Amino acid sequence: MNRAVSSLLTRHAARLGSLCTSSSSSPASEAWDGRFRLHKPRGQHLLTNPRILDAIVRHAALRPGDAVLEVGPGTGNLTARLLASPVHHVTAVEIDTRMVEAVTARAAALDLAQKLTVIQGDAVEADFPEFDVCVANIPYGISSPLIAKLLFGAYRFRTATLLLQKEFAQRLVAVPGDSEYNRLAANVRMVADVKLLMDVSKRDFVPMPRVDSSLVEIRPREAMPDVDLPEWLAFTRECFGQKNKTLGAIFKQKRKVLELFKRSQRTERCAGDAARTGIILGVLDDGNDEACSHEDDSSVPVAGFSEEEVGAFKERIASALDSSELAGKRPSKMSNNELMCLLKLFNERGIRFQ
Numbered sequence: 105m106n107r108a109v110s111s112l113l114t115r116h117a118a119r120l121g122s123l124c125t126s127s128s129s130s131p132a133s134e135a136w137d138g139r140f141r142l143h144k145p146r147g148q149h150l151l152t153n154p155r156i157l158d159a160i161v162r163h164a165a166l167r168p169g170d171a172v173l174e175v176g177p178g179t180g181n182l183t184a185r186l187l188a189s190p191v192h193h194v195t196a197v198e199i200d201t202r203m204v205e206a207v208t209a210r211a212a213a214l215d216l217a218q219k220l221t222v223i224q225g226d227a228v229e230a231d232f233p234e235f236d237v238c239v240a241n242i243p244y245g246i247s248s249p250l251i252a253k254l255l256f257g258a259y260r261f262r263t264a265t266l267l268l269q270k271e272f273a274q275r276l277v278a279v280p281g282d283s284e285y286n287r288l289a290a291n292v293r294m295v296a297d298v299k300l301l302m303d304v305s306k307r308d309f310v311p312m313p314r315v316d317s318s319l320v321e322i323r324p325r326e327a328m329p330d331v332d333l334p335e336w337l338a339f340t341r342e343c344f345g346q347k348n349k350t351l352g353a354i355f356k357q358k359r360k361v362l363e364l365f366k367r368s369q370r371t372e373r374c375a376g377d378a379a380r381t382g383i384i385l386g387v388l389d390d391g392n393d394e395a396c397s398h399e400d401d402s403s404v405p406v407a408g409f410s411e412e413e414v415g416a417f418k419e420r421i422a423s424a425l426d427s428s429e430l431a432g433k434r435p436s437k438m439s440n441n442e443l444m445c446l447l448k449l450f451n452e453r454g455i456r457f458q
């Protein structure tokens with residue numbers, strides 16, 4: 105669809121361009137003219153403060169020749185600035201065909217259509233082309249799967265500068281010991297550095313959302329950690345499901361022991377693309393960590409295995425915890441190095457989380 109729709113829409117651009125011409129010869133034409141209804145469930149809150157839009161582009165530190173990925177361009181308030189910068193190309197992924205038309209028209213009116221490719225589709229599912237930087241005011245509903253896709257979806261890029269819901273941004277940049285420290289932060293920190301760049305008021309959007317926003321930079325690490333990522337992600341799910349309990353208490357629960365025992369007997373595991381798809385479909389973040397629930401299967405016997413075998417498995421768990429000297433620690437206060445060390449001890453004893 106991508107190129108075909110792009111060229112079809114460029115043909116509509118002249119007609120639609122007239123809707124944006126009065127001030128669209130400069131990037132500062134962000135006022136919303138109400139030409140169609142904005143859908144809040146799709147996160148259609150347009151950023152209309154030119155000062156903030158300029159600041160986002162400044163923070164993105166774009167370089168000449170960069171290929172830029174934008175998710176959710178809307179009517180093109182940010183896109184216009186990206187196109188006017190010395191970058192080589194901008195690819196924008198937008199789900200709403202009305203927005204696709206609007207941003208295409210905007211680029212044509214600026215005489216910058218040749219620098220823009222618009223992909224119409226869901227950014228969580230669409231294939232992204234190669235890009236150097238991602239700059240976007242995204243729909244907040246896809247924050248977690250989109251960040252998972254960027255970081256674990258085999259893309260190589262310099263930075264992602266994303267406007268996110270303020271509370272989500274605070275969870276993302278939290279460090280061990282912070283009350284907000286959580287699985288999302290631990291997982292993202294495993295593969296990237298994250299920093300808060302600035303806060304943005306809800307009053308800078310049309311229509312005004314209920315929440316404030318924050319701009320965040322995500323910078324993937326040069327060297328990826330030596331860890332089996334699907335296994336790590338499954339491990340952090342167990343740990344952060346009850347992040348304020350001690351590890352000793354978490355891994356003593358009969359229900360947990362039986363669940364891990366069953367998983368550890370499995371011979372086939374998710375690998376490669378299947379694991380990636382699992383990651384992207386939402387295992388990065390559980391939202392409310394404490395709400396992570398499991399079926400209580402403590403009374404269900406493990407078919408084909410004796411009580412003794414389960415007992416021996418329990419001892420392997422205890423031995424890993426003893427060796428790590430981390431049994432008394434709480435996941436919410438632990439560094440990734442400590443957690444990785446414990447995971448290694450579990451795996452060495454045949455205890456698997458995936």
Ligand SMILES: C[S@@+](CC[C@H](N)C(=O)[O-])C[C@H]1O[C@@H](n2cnc3c(N)ncnc32)[C@H](O)[C@@H]1O
Nearest residue numbers: 149150151176177178198199200226227241243
């Ligand atoms: C918060 S608005 C941002 C618009 C524009 N970037 C701005 O700053 O004014 C989010 C945009 O993402 C689009 N969108 C929503 N869900 C999407 C998805 N799953 N994939 C791609 N775009 C999506 C919406 O249609 C909307 O245009």
